[in-house]
Amino acid sequence: MKGNYRWYIAGLLFFAGMLNYLDRAALSVVAPLLKSELHIDDAQMGFIFSAFFIGYCALCFIGGWAADKYGPKKVFAWAAGTWSLFCGLTAVITGYFQLLIFRVLFGMGEGPMGTTTNKAITNWFPREEAGRALGFTNCGQPLGAALAGPVVGLVAFNFGWRVSFVVIAVLGALWLLAWLMIFKDTPEQHPKVSRAECEMIRASREEVLVEGVEEGRSLFSYIFSVPVLAVATAFFCFNYVLYFFLTWLPSYLMDYQHLDIKSMSIIGVIPWLGAALGFLGGGFLTDALGKKLGSVILARKIMLALGLGVAAVCVLITTQVSSLGMAVACITVSSIFLFVTPQICWALIQDIVPKSRVGGTGGFVHLLANLAGIIAPTLTGLVVQYGGGYNVAFVISAAVCGLGMVVVVLAVKGQNPQAPAAVAVMR
Numbered sequence: 001m002k003g004n005y006r007w008y009i010a011g012l013l014f015f016a017g018m019l020n021y022l023d024r025a026a027l028s029v030v031a032p033l034l035k036s037e038l039h040i041d042d043a044q045m046g047f048i049f050s051a052f053f054i055g056y057c058a059l060c061f062i063g064g065w066a067a068d069k070y071g072p073k074k075v076f077a078w079a080a081g082t083w084s085l086f087c088g089l090t091a092v093i094t095g096y097f098q099l100l101i102f103r104v105l106f107g108m109g110e111g112p113m114g115t116t117t118n119k120a121i122t123n124w125f126p127r128e129e130a131g132r133a134l135g136f137t138n139c140g141q142p143l144g145a146a147l148a149g150p151v152v153g154l155v156a157f158n159f160g161w162r163v164s165f166v167v168i169a170v171l172g173a174l175w176l177l178a179w180l181m182i183f184k185d186t187p188e189q190h191p192k193v194s195r196a197e198c199e200m201i202r203a204s205r206e207e208v209l210v211e212g213v214e215e216g217r218s219l220f221s222y223i224f225s226v227p228v229l230a231v232a233t234a235f236f237c238f239n240y241v242l243y244f245f246l247t248w249l250p251s252y253l254m255d256y257q258h259l260d261i262k263s264m265s266i267i268g269v270i271p272w273l274g275a276a277l278g279f280l281g282g283g284f285l286t287d288a289l290g291k292k293l294g295s296v297i298l299a300r301k302i303m304l305a306l307g308l309g310v311a312a313v314c315v316l317i318t319t320q321v322s323s324l325g326m327a328v329a330c331i332t333v334s335s336i337f338l339f340v341t342p343q344i345c346w347a348l349i350q351d352i353v354p355k356s357r358v359g360g361t362g363g364f365v366h367l368l369a370n371l372a373g374i375i376a377p378t379l380t381g382l383v384v385q386y387g388g389g390y391n392v393a394f395v396i397s398a399a400v401c402g403l404g405m406v407v408v409v410l411a412v413k414g415q416n417p418q419a420p421a422a423v424a425v426m427r
Helices: 006-038 042-070 072-092 096-110 113-124 127-138 140-159 161-182 195-205 219-223 226-256 261-267 269-293 296-318 324-338 342-352 355-369 371-386 390-411
Strands: 208-210 422-426
Touching: 006 042, 006 072, 006 096, 006 113, 006 127, 006 140, 006 161, 006 226, 006 261, 042 072, 042 096, 042 113, 042 226, 042 355, 042 371, 072 096, 072 113, 072 161, 113 127, 113 342, 113 355, 127 140, 127 269, 127 296, 127 342, 140 161, 140 261, 140 269, 219 355, 226 261, 226 296, 226 324, 226 342, 226 355, 226 371, 226 390, 261 269, 269 296, 269 324, 269 342, 296 324, 296 342, 296 390, 342 355, 355 371, 371 390
Parallel strands: none
Antiparallel strands: 208 422
């Protein structure tokens, strides 16, 4: 891969996303076993799932700001070390409140992951490759969630649920070692990156100029602009459905569809494989459509609205089918289209703010978006236990996803957004 060393960096980020979601999904896979052993009901389990996102949201914005100030290498190293530690320590918990505290701390470790990944891609990839780079690196996330079923489920079945957390903590430590050895904050700092590759990346990033923004414009003038808030809203709606699936899908398959943990561990993989396809395909399609239309922002708007709209319809249809096969098929199709959207949100941030503000702006967007992680698991737990069951939870998720599509159509403009006192100029 001479002249393409940036794709080795993409590979590192791919495996980071895979481990991140393997860690994050592990608790939902073993939830039926854990609830039984610790005597936790569905409503309490919803609070535990949401506790992760309290810590996660707290570090989203701080992590993005730190990635701008200190570079993605240091921030990601701290984050991976922290999330691996507290994932492993989950093996020693003995009660409900201890698990709540550990989940908050675990979430703080994972909080900087999304914004730091986006910052690394901004530093390492030319603008015209941003969609496919984000699609490739982020498709590791649903693959990690897919692996959580067979890896965590089968380890838990054979050795107990506590051992599964130790196994994935060790995997996180191995990735951290590779990150420290291989990654540099910019291509210019890396001895294996050619001068031609550095120049190609630099020249592409200079094609997008934002007049008057480097001097005098604060970070807050970006994060409270209409285009950025619209992206944050779309990201929130994506995340609501994502965290509904990530935290409650295994319980839905076991409690509502009456699967045992071994069957759930296999069948539960299918929607996440669809999500990986959406991540990877969406990145390539949005770059290709941008080239065809001559406007990357218009292309990203179309793909974002299409993904959220189709996903909303498929989630709603799930409430109307009776068989396991049809339910899994609907959830899988919804996952394909749903996961077209997040890399487009990240790419839009790169398009509408200058490079020096990508981390901080992305962190703020990520913070707002991940408030869905606090709301969705808790609300679902309460609805499942007290408010009508899983079908009502699916209807709520479909409505939120549809709202995201409407906001994208109305608030994301087809041309480069014009923010106060600054005009984004493409040439």
